[in-house]
Amino acid sequence: xxxxxxxxxxxxxxxxxxxxxxxxxxxxxxxxxxxxxxxxxxxxxxxxxxxxxxxxxxxxxxxxxxxxxxxxxxxxxxxxxxxxxxxxxxxxxxxxxxxxxxxxxxxxxxxxxxxxxxxxxxxxxxxxxxxxxxxxxxxxxxxxxxxxxxxxxxxxxxxxxxxxxxxxxxxxxxxxxxxxxxxxxxxxxxxxxxxxxxxxxxxxxxxxxxxxxxxxxxxxxxxxxxxxxxxxxxxxxxxxxxxxxxxxxxxxxxxxxxxxxxxxxxxxxxxxxxxxxxxxxxxxxxxxxxxxxxxxxxxxxxxxxxxxxxxxxxxxxxxxxxxxxxxxxxxxxxxxxxxxxxxxxxxxxxxxxxxxxxxxxxxxxxxxxxxxxxxxxxxxxxxxxxxxxxxxxxxxxxxxxxxxxxxxxxxxxxxxxxxxxxxxxxxxxxxxxxxxxxxxxxxxxxxxxxxxxxxxxxxxxxxxxxxxxxxxxxxxxxxxxxxxxxxxxxxxxxxxxxxxxxxxxxxxxxxxxxxxxxxxxxxxxxxxxxxxxxxxxxxxxxxxxxxxxxxxxxxxxxxxxxxxxxxxxxxxxxxxxxxxxxxxxxxxxxxxxxxxxxxxxxxxxxxxxxxxxxxxxxxxxxxxxxxxxxxxxxxxxxxxxxxxxxxxxxxxxxxxxxxxxxxxxxxxxxxxxxxxxxxxxxxxxxxxxxxxxxxxxxxxxxxx
Amino acid sequence: xxxxxxxxxxxxxxxxxxxxxxxxxxxxxxxxxxxxxxxxxxxxxxxxxxxxxxxxxxxxxxxxxxxxxxxxxxxxxxxxxxxxxxxxxxxxxxxxxxxxxxxxxxxxxxxxxxxxxxxxxxxxxxxxxxxxxxxxxxxxxxxxxxxxxxxxxxxxxxxxxxxxxxxxxxxxxxxxxxxxxxxxxxxxxxxxxxxxxxxxxxxxxxxxxxxxxxxxxxxxxxxxxxxxxxxxxxxxxxxxxxxxxxxxxxxxxxxxxx
Numbered sequence: 001x002x003x004x005x006x007x008x009x010x011x012x013x014x015x016x017x018x019x020x021x022x023x024x025x026x027x028x029x030x031x032x033x034x035x036x037x038x039x040x041x042x043x044x045x046x047x048x049x050x051x052x053x054x055x056x057x058x059x060x061x062x063x064x065x066x067x068x069x070x071x072x073x074x075x076x077x078x079x080x081x082x083x084x085x086x087x088x089x090x091x092x093x094x095x096x097x098x099x100x101x102x103x104x105x106x107x108x109x110x111x112x113x114x115x116x117x118x119x120x121x122x123x124x125x126x127x128x129x130x131x132x133x134x135x136x137x138x139x140x141x142x143x144x145x146x147x148x149x150x151x152x153x154x155x156x157x158x159x160x161x162x163x164x165x166x167x168x169x170x171x172x173x174x175x176x177x178x179x180x181x182x183x184x185x186x187x188x189x190x191x192x193x194x195x196x197x198x199x200x201x202x203x204x205x206x207x208x209x210x211x212x213x214x215x216x217x218x219x220x221x222x223x224x225x226x227x228x229x230x231x232x233x234x235x236x237x238x239x240x241x242x243x244x245x246x247x248x249x250x251x252x253x254x255x256x257x258x259x260x261x262x263x264x265x266x267x268x269x270x271x272x273x274x275x276x277x278x279x280x281x282x283x284x285x286x287x288x289x290x291x292x293x294x295x296x297x298x299x300x301x302x303x304x305x306x307x308x309x310x311x312x313x314x315x316x317x318x319x320x321x322x323x324x325x326x327x328x329x330x331x332x333x334x335x336x337x338x339x340x341x342x343x344x345x346x347x348x349x350x351x352x353x354x355x356x357x358x359x360x361x362x363x364x365x366x367x368x369x370x371x372x373x374x375x376x377x378x379x380x381x382x383x384x385x386x387x388x389x390x391x392x393x394x395x396x397x398x399x400x401x402x403x404x405x406x407x408x409x410x411x412x413x414x415x416x417x418x419x420x421x422x423x424x425x426x427x428x429x430x431x432x433x434x435x436x437x438x439x440x441x442x443x444x445x446x447x448x449x450x451x452x453x454x455x456x457x458x459x460x461x462x463x464x465x466x467x468x469x470x471x472x473x474x475x476x477x478x479x480x481x482x483x484x485x486x487x488x489x490x491x492x493x494x495x496x497x498x499x500x501x502x503x504x505x506x507x508x509x510x511x512x513x514x515x516x517x518x519x520x521x522x523x524x525x526x527x528x529x530x531x532x533x534x535x536x537x538x539x540x541x542x543x544x545x546x547x548x549x550x551x552x553x554x555x556x557x558x559x560x561x562x563x564x565x566x567x568x569x570x571x572x573x574x575x576x577x578x579x580x581x582x583x584x585x586x587x588x589x590x591x592x593x594x595x596x597x598x599x600x601x602x603x604x605x606x607x608x609x610x611x612x613x614x615x616x617x618x619x620x621x622x623x624x625x626x627x628x629x630x631x632x633x634x635x636x637x638x639x640x641x642x643x644x645x646x647x648x649x650x651x652x653x654x655x656x657x658x659x660x661x662x663x664x665x666x667x668x669x670x671x672x673x674x675x676x677x678x679x680x681x682x683x684x685x686x687x688x689x690x691x692x693x694x695x696x697x698x699x700x701x702x703x704x
Numbered sequence: 705x706x707x708x709x710x711x712x713x714x715x716x717x718x719x720x721x722x723x724x725x726x727x728x729x730x731x732x733x734x735x736x737x738x739x740x741x742x743x744x745x746x747x748x749x750x751x752x753x754x755x756x757x758x759x760x761x762x763x764x765x766x767x768x769x770x771x772x773x774x775x776x777x778x779x780x781x782x783x784x785x786x787x788x789x790x791x792x793x794x795x796x797x798x799x800x801x802x803x804x805x806x807x808x809x810x811x812x813x814x815x816x817x818x819x820x821x822x823x824x825x826x827x828x829x830x831x832x833x834x835x836x837x838x839x840x841x842x843x844x845x846x847x848x849x850x851x852x853x854x855x856x857x858x859x860x861x862x863x864x865x866x867x868x869x870x871x872x873x874x875x876x877x878x879x880x881x882x883x884x885x886x887x888x889x890x891x892x893x894x895x896x897x898x899x900x901x902x903x904x905x906x907x908x909x910x911x912x913x914x915x916x917x918x919x920x921x922x923x924x925x926x927x928x929x930x931x932x933x934x935x936x937x938x939x940x941x942x943x944x945x946x947x948x949x950x951x952x953x954x955x956x957x958x959x960x961x962x
Contacts, residue, residue: 066893066894066895068894068895068926068928068930068955068957069928069929069930069931069955070931330930330933331893331895331930331955332895332930332933332935332955333933334893335890335891335893336933337933339891347891352892353892353893353894355894355957355959357926357959358926358928393948394948396948397917397921397946397947397948397949398920398921398926398927398946399920399921399923400920400923400926402928405949409948582931587934
């Protein structure tokens with residue numbers, strides 16, 4: 001079979017973990033249909049009837065999807081749920097939060113990140129937030145018009161058009177005209193204030209911030225996506241404080257700029273909860289939310305996190321309408337590690353288990369055939385793959401198996417057939433698995449966004465490895481929430497994604513206070529920033545700059561991570577999460593120890609203030625290489641390829657069917673084009689990236 | 705304070721192998737009043753639990769009736785264990801059947817005959833005849849005394865299912881009450897550890913494994929490995945190992961159970 005079409009570089013069964021629910025593109029007929037139906041039925045109560053809702057729909061209990069072991073398709077089920085719901089819901093995939101005092105902040109950030117994604121894959125698709133905003137604003141005006149306006153007899157004729165605009169069913173030709181009219185209407189504060197009073201009619205209570213919400217939504221709906229006002233609107237939604245000019249751009253009253261510049265974690269958390277509650281209430285005008293807590297094994301190591309998770313589940317149920325919460329877990333982790341730390345009333349907010357099932361032989365044949373077809377295997381080769389009743393032997397002991405078990409057996413089978421003279425490969429090393437995650441993160445831009453939970457996890461769990469260190473959460477600190485302690489030195493960490501000068505001045509002041517309050521002990525303080533965040537300090541800052549300079553002289557470092565470094569940190573967390581979930585053949589502690597060694601140089605630099613900060617690059621077996629600490633000076637802007645380069649890539653991949661990214665980059669003439677190339681691959685329907693342990697392969701796909 | 709009858713099943717489960725007499729139950733759930741309607745309610749609730757298979761029918765010991773959770777309390781298996789222990793401790797000083805019966809005390813006595821059959825048919829003890837009397841010798845005592853070397857091909861101490869009266873009596877139906885109880889105890893989650901079932905059934909691992917594999921093949925149960933937590937050694941040891949699978953199957957799910 002070595003000369004057959006199976007002799008390709010990518011084993012189609014190697015990919016047996018769903019990293020992102022949206023990656024799911026194929027499902028075996030009948031497998032886990034019952035759990036999916038159950039979730040869809042629970043959801044159906046949220047969007048039954050006409051929009052807008054007369055009042056927000058009370059939430060149901062969180063739906064608990066339980067797997068008897070790893071590899072039965074928890075994340076895959078979420079992917080199917082997302083695909084089945086389509087435009088009916090805003091789907092928020094929640095990776096575990098890390099700070100028990102700011103759980104809502106973490107959930108809100110992920111929600112706003114989700115809302116900032118395009119509604120669909122079509123070119124120039126508007127963001128989900130834009131649709132939510134237009135839907136809300138149009139329905140409110142329609143409610144107003146439906147009452148009739150004295151002197152405007154024909155105003156009621158506008159109602160059906162406005163309702164269609166809200167539900168995105170208005171014709172493409174008519175939409176711009178109505179959007180422009182609506183935009184004009186909301187540009188006047190007096191009218192906006194009057195319209196805000198109509199929210200009450202739908203039993204929506206935004207705690208006195210009704211006008212602010214409409215103004216912020218107006219910016220999201222009508223302003224240029226790259227404008228300052230849109231940026232300010234997103235900040236307000238993320239519960240960040242606004243600069244005066246930003247508040248002015250949104251026409252907000254001073255009181256509506258309620259994100260305090262100097263806030264405790266509890267205050268930030270409370271405001272984040274209010275924002276999320278507001279978004280979900282306003283979903284009455286558009287569509288419900290679905291919040292999915294996945295990778296829950298992560299919470300198991302920390303009772304404070306479990307308690308926070310329980311609180312979130314309870315508050316979601318009690319105080320947040322128009323949504324469905326889904327929680328996934330492996331049963332033993334849930335029963336052994338999580339439930340004992342979760343209060344009984346919180347447990348009551350969970351549904352009975354929704355059990356996942358194993359795959360049967362017919363389903364396995366369907367799945368394997370699909371994977372072989374996708375990699376271009378011929379009918380003859382597919383026949384040879386199943387020859388000698390191979391699949392029958394796999395199922396000879398049991399009629400139902402975990403899906404991943406089947407994929408792993410198929411992977412072995414493929415290797416045997418494609419490379420019969422090669423000895424079976426040893427289990428992948430942690431180094432290879434890390435590279436696989438790294439290439440996976442590189443291939444998806446959405447996975448590279450600022451993630452305070454990842455940074456906090458890294459500092460808390462990976463940081464434990466440093467010699468003699470004691471790692472712990474701080475108490476009584478507003479920003480520096482985590483510390484590494486030695487008898488003679490301390491290193492503090494703050495996690496801030498915002499860019500308000502007052503907030504940064506407060507951070508600097510706290511860093512100065514920490515340095516001065518420690519006497520003889522040396523103090524370092526860090527805040528990490530990622531390339532997608534605004535650079536701080538800004539040039540225009542004066543008072544904050546003085547404080548930051550002073551803090552810097554006393555040990556504060558604002559570290560701008562490169563995109564490669566971000567990918568490595570995120571890959572580290574994914575690898576650890578996979579170990580905790582049983583997705584790889586290494587335990588959590590084993591994997592953590594490996595990561596601690598891998599990042600020892602980086603940890604050492606942080607601990608002993610070596611700048612620029614370096615992360616060892618993961619070159620299998622090779623020497624370490626140093627990455628510049630600051631974003632690539634003069635590097636290629638990591639957007640997509642230009643049309644000429646893209647055509648070159650398309651021609652090459654179409655011709656070769658599957659090709660190593662290094663070959664493509666070679667053809668393009670620059671290694672620096674890797675990120676733009678991957679962004680183009682993500683966007684193109686005929687291209688697909690296959691992250692592997694050593695490289696990324698690009699595959700040609702025949703799209704419908 | 706008088707307890708609510710909702711707590712009746714958990715209370716009996718908590719009592720484990722000791723069980724609870726009707727007197728103790730009525731003191732806990734009825735109090736001192738001995739009101740007829742409350743006594744009747746208690747009896748009715750107990751009868752309902754028996755009908756549901758959650759508890760066993762009362763076992764009489766002397767004048768006292770004892771209630772046990774399903775899978776707990778005296779049984780053929782506990783009697784068999786007591787007999788095997790007595791024969792082992794007696795060594796080469798052989799115990800007669802009558803002498804053995806006198807030593808099996810408490811509620812195990814009512815299961816003596818079946819327990820003895822179980823112990824002999826499993827090959828753990830050997831029945832010797834002398835005239836009309838029967839005597840018993842433990843196989844390990846004989847092994848030690850004669851210096852037999854156990855070999856790899858030595859048959860397991862339990863005989864194959866087709867010649868095993870108890871194995872034949874172990875069915876999914878009589879496993880279900882224990883399964884339901886364990887499932888309820890862990891909050892309604894359906895994957896129950898095979899180790900816990902084995903403990904609850906007080907039976908041999910081989911019989912249980914055989915039953916579970918047969919039922920899994922028939923599609924009436926599913927069995928699963930657990931790879932994401934570190935399980936205690938005894939739980940792993942109680943798991944089912946199947947050719948072609950690296951990990952033991954340590955939990956069982958009965959899909960049709962509500």
